[in-house]
Amino acid sequence: MIDTAALRAEQIEKAKAVIKQDNQGFDEPKWIAGADVGFEQDGKITRAAIAVLSYPSLELVEYRVARVPTSLPYIPGLLSFREYPALMAAWSQLTTVPQLVLVDGQGIAHPRRLGVASHFGLLIDVPTIGVAKSRLCGKYDESGLQDGAAVPLVDKDEQIGWVWNSKARCKPLYVSVGHRVSQESALLWVERCMRGYRLPEPTRWADAIASRRPAFVRWLAAHPEKNVDEG
DNA sequence: GCGACAG
């Protein structure tokens, strides 16, 4: 059985270590990464992809894919325990260490303030930002989403992130502090990583790699020397 | 008690 109560207690404990202020020296990052997790073989295998992009050019320079046996089922609120092992495996293989990582999922916009972006950030001790495609908790003013402005995501009278319509006619993004970034910087860096799509480039590439999308397959054909795919 | 619920 899974001791969910113990995992929740661990989240409350770890959340105390999350730093919600800007990290010294990442104001001009040279590399920004995107991280995403997917599954194979009916969920038995967890697969993490990390894409490292140059900044500000936002070009893919390196990627890593790691596969590990799935250790936990999906339980809302406990996602990070299921995903961090594979993320760590991919992270440890990186040659280029980024100064900032955008993670697919919530940062502190979580019931106990420890989404996968925060948990992973604590483990690698590198600034991270949570960029989720849907909401876990919190409420916001939907009427304020119109003109492309970000609106506060609030839970228990506390702002835990932003809801931002990154692209017209698309569902909004839920941006929150992961670790070692301020709430203002979290939104700012996501905005700086946009190139016309709903998702910021780092996360978009990580997703393309994890799902082997056409854009990534084309990039691989153009950069055969960077092929590190293990299958 | 009831509904909500990242990926």
Added chain:
DNA sequence: ATCTTGTCGC
């Protein structure tokens, strides 16, 4: 998350 074609709207 993942399985998948066409289809609606800009």
